[in-house]
Amino acid sequence: MAVTEIAGLPPEQTAEKPNAEGLRRDATAERMTMLGLCSPAIFLVMIIMIIPVGWLFWLSFLGDDGSFTLEHYERMVNRKSYARIFWTTFEVSILTTLICIVIGYPLAYFLSQLPARAATICLIAVLLPFWTSLLVRTYAWLVLLQRKGLLNDWAIDAGLWDTPVKLVHNMNGTLIGMVHIMLPYLVLPLYGAMKAIDKDYLKAASNLGAGPVRAFWTVFFPLSLPGLFAGGLIVFVLCLGFFVTPAVLGGGKVIMVSMKITDTIEIFFNWGAASALGVVLLVLTMGTLYLSSRLLRLDRVLGGGR
């Protein structure tokens, strides 16, 4: 080694790897301490969620007599009613996501263009529903949308329609409520992504001759897409498993998978069938997340450990 030849340096150490063993032990001990800090949380998540869900997975393959069976899954494929439920779930999720994107994008763009103080004030409009109980918000819509509700009254007064229109206990009501619940989940990540776009890009674009509209579509919009995808994904996934809002505002006409699961337990006490539905719902959710995370690096959106 060249080092030994340099004047002023001490001679090469003769002992083979001094302290290597002890240092390795220290490193392991530190790692264990850090792991130990996570373990209560991990333990709780294990016993409250992972093991029970694993148990349900097991139950979904058991028949009434306790033997292995695929009947719960076969029923889902064979019966039309199940196909309809899955279709409804998808329809509601996709429509909600699309509407959220259409009305959420302008809002996020607007917020991102405001000066800091005004943005903080306007952000309250997004954060307030976020912090308000979903049950309360669903209830508010129920009150507003009912047959003799505020919206019908106003619309009739304004001459928009003559007789009360059915706005709730159907798909319309469900979608309005769902969009209202989900919108903050779209706007917040999108707003974050838009704030992160360097304004110099737009200056450069306009300097190079792009008008405001063109600069928006060729520079700003593509740069905001990751935030839009992330927000859209969160909304879609949350919609897939949603329960309260469709249960209250759908009035029994919009039946989603999660509601079918609850009914199967509460009314029929059929754990196998409910579990099988749950497993399919979980696979759909996780599958969506996994596929998108390969494209989007979801961990970055959610903020990882490091």
Added chain:
Amino acid sequence: MSWFDRPASETQITHSQRLWLYIAAGLVMVFLVAPTVIVIPMSFSDSQYLEFPPRVWSTRWYDHYFASDEWMSATYTSLKVAVLTMLLATPLGVMAAYGLFSSSFRFAQLLFITLITPMMVPVVLIGIGVFYVYVKFGLVNTIPGIVMAHTILAIPLVLIVVSAGLKSYDMNQERVARSLGASRFYAFMAITLPQIRFSVITAALLAFITSFDEVIIAMFVSGGDNATLTRSMFNALRDQIDPTIASISTIMILISTSLLVASMLFGSTTKQ
């Protein structure tokens, strides 16, 4: 030059050219806020049917709420569960966030993802899973049972908020404290924790509200004397539109608004 003709951005677009954007965004903000806010005056109506604006003002439905043993007991249960969840989820989440943040082991990322899965798994599934297990261990309709289930829902939020806090914190401060003679634990308590306190407080508020607002798990595993407020509300909603709900909603809006304001105040202090 009027406000309309002034440039709205550095690329010389004027406010008038952006008017459509302001209108659209304004409408969406009204859509977000109005339904919640409109419940408040309606709750002061004297009528059996909810009206806006109320023809006769009264606190009738509040009296009804405060006089009802059932509602009061549910409210007490909810508050108790939410406080306990906050007290359990916050330390667990902070410990995990610190442990994962300071770790270089390879599966730290995996552990992080494991800890935030409760956010991704459909709550209904967690609800029936918990129900199934609690039936076996006699935890259904017990406070510890609900608190544990709510805690795993709150841990992901605490973890994410506190991790973000740690990321923007300068770990050299803790290092310097250690080099000056503080043990790691002391350095965390004396130097790190005071500086990430706003993240920790926000996380605790989120944990509280997560539990306080939770419906689905409560539907399965809370009941009898230990039914939560949300569970009772949900059942009431399915039956008919009980105006008492409007008064309860108003109180809940008040709680969440004060929590939001608290979190924003802490947030603005952090930035300084």
Added chain:
Amino acid sequence: MKDSSVGAEALPITIRDVTKTYGDVHALDHVSLDIRSGEFMTLLGPSGSGKTTLLMVLAGFTRPDHGSVKFGDREVIRTPPHQRDVGMVFQNYALFPHMNVLANVAFPLKLRKVPKAEAAARAEAALETVQLGGYGQRQVDQLSGGQRQRVALARAIVFEPRILLMDEPLSALDKKLREHMQIELRHLHEKLGMTTVYVTHDQREALTMSDRIAVINHGRLMQLDQPRRLYDRPANRFVADFIGESTFLPVTVEGQAAKVAGKDLLLAEAVDPNRKTELLMRPERVRILNGSVPPDMNVFDATVSEVVFQGESFLIYADLAGGTSIALRASTFSDPAAQVPAAGDTVSLGLHRDDTVLISAEEG
């Protein structure tokens, strides 16, 4: 000069065979180094060279794969940071924003259970040492960058550690203040006399402040020497290139003679025939000869290709007969005798024998 009131006896540091790998990358590659008691030692290297890693090993924040670090006779490689008793100053100061200046400085004393009144007095004394007497009640965010730096320093020395570690403490300051603080740190070191290990990537800063400099690259020690020796006699091309300006000329070695473009060189030191060597030319050591050739001078004929005015000097590029281009500096005196050539002029360049240094052509 040592102030008897502050600073206990300094300790030597003995580093042996310290190795740290991240995956396949050697952040530290079998580093051995002796730091003398009371010495101001600078670890100098480009970013990613491993200099900060080595400092973190000394402080206890980075755990190496193996190796030994001794403070005096005490092996500390497995000692946790808080039991090492070293003062440390970080690049970004790392002052605690939730405490005032006095509480920051008294923090290590509080940990050492020093009674409150005494702690306050000692903290105040430390603040005076860094010329911030009376600043105790200020909040951290009311201080300027230079003041924060001093507070961080006061906090690191207040408990009289026998070793002081500094990680690029001046790099966040502007140039003028940085140069001022360099001198001040130097004086403070003379006064307190604690063994000081200082990390920087700024070669001028290293030359200004250090008793000795350890040049580090790719996790290995490139050279360890006093500033003057390091500059005049770099051990290899990396050190020559990293410290100061330099141009390198290919040299042919025949026995004891070294030739450039066929001409024998007068050398400062004998040739090592076993190494591939190059001639190191520092621009400021090359002179333009006006007719007469002083003794002990190597002479090169060259054509000036470009002259650049840089304020304190001219930077002149000249092509040698062989086609190699070299750089030299000429002063900007308003002295008619010191004529500055123009582009296209033919000039004779002189390099004194003592400045004629052959270095290893390998990177290091």
